[in-house]
Amino acid sequence: MKQVDLNTFSNPTFTPGAGMFKRVIWYLINAIFFDSPALLPYSFKRSILRAFGAKIADGVVIKPNVNIKYPWKLSVGENSWIGEGVWIDNLDVVDIGSNACLSQGALILSGNHDYSSTSFDLIVKPIRIEDGAWIGAKAIVTQGVVFGSNSVLAVGSVASSDIDPNGIYRGNPAQKIKDRVLR
Numbered sequence: 001m002k003q004v005d006l007n008t009f010s011n012p013t014f015t016p017g018a019g020m021f022k023r024v025i026w027y028l029i030n031a032i033f034f035d036s037p038a039l040l041p042y043s044f045k046r047s048i049l050r051a052f053g054a055k056i057a058d059g060v061v062i063k064p065n066v067n068i069k070y071p072w073k074l075s076v077g078e079n080s081w082i083g084e085g086v087w088i089d090n091l092d093v094v095d096i097g098s099n100a101c102l103s104q105g106a107l108i109l110s111g112n113h114d115y116s117s118t119s120f121d122l123i124v125k126p127i128r129i130e131d132g133a134w135i136g137a138k139a140i141v142t143q144g145v146v147f148g149s150n151s152v153l154a155v156g157s158v159a160s161s162d163i164d165p166n167g168i169y170r171g172n173p174a175q176k177i178k179d180r181v182l183r
Contacts, residue, residue: 004120005118006119006120008119009120009121010121011122014091014122016070016091017072018053022052023070026052029048029052030068033045033048034068036064036065037064038064039064042061045062046062049062054071054076055074055075055076056074056075056076057077057079057080059078059080060076060077060078060080061079061080061082062082063082063083066083066085066087066088067086067087067089069088069091070090070091073092073093073094074090074094075094075095075096076100077099077100078099079098079099080102081100081101082102083103083106083137085104086103086106087106087109088108089111090108090110090127091111092124092126092143093110094110094126094129095126095129096129097128097132097133098132099131101133101135103134103137103139106135106137106138107139109141110124110126110143112124124143125143125144127142128146128147129141130147131150133148133149133150133151133152133163134151136152136153136154136156137156138156139156139159140157141159142159142160145159145160145162145163148162148163148164148165148167149165149166151164151167152167152180153174154171156172157169157172158171158173161173166180168180
């Protein structure tokens with residue numbers, strides 16, 4: 001029977017999208033201005049993200065203690081909210097539409113590992129969160145998911161496959177429980 005051997009881990013096809021110097025500077029900036037309890041103006045945070053290559057629209061709200069892996073692989077539409085403690089682990093592109101809400105402690109995880117590989121190979125896929133979507137507190141969206149417009153992922157739920165528009169989803173794995181009807 002084969003065994004996992006993490007000593008053989010290799011991810012030669014993965015590219016972080018920026019050189020070591022830019023990544024180190026970003027990690028420092030992220031720790032000081034984003035993944036910290038400091039209450040800073042949202043416009044300041046948007047400007048920093050844009051300087052590092054993120055596509056950030058006007059009106060985006062970024063609360064304290066937000067961790068963003070690679071801003072150059074992030075786009076966020078107008079008036080979207082990123083709540084306290086959100087972790088955007090964007091090893092691949094994460095595209096968040098307009099008027100979307102990522103609530104406290106939400107995890108957006110565009111990478112995972114191949115559990116069938118003895119070397120635990122890295123798997124990365126983009127995530128798209130469409131306009132008006134709401135990711136509940138402590139909810140998780142995994143690699144490759146397209147999260148339909150105006151859908152809701154309930155508190156603590158896990159979206160590991162696509163979420164249809166205008167639905168309310170709950171559980172692990174997330175299952176549709178009803179339609180979202182906006183008034």
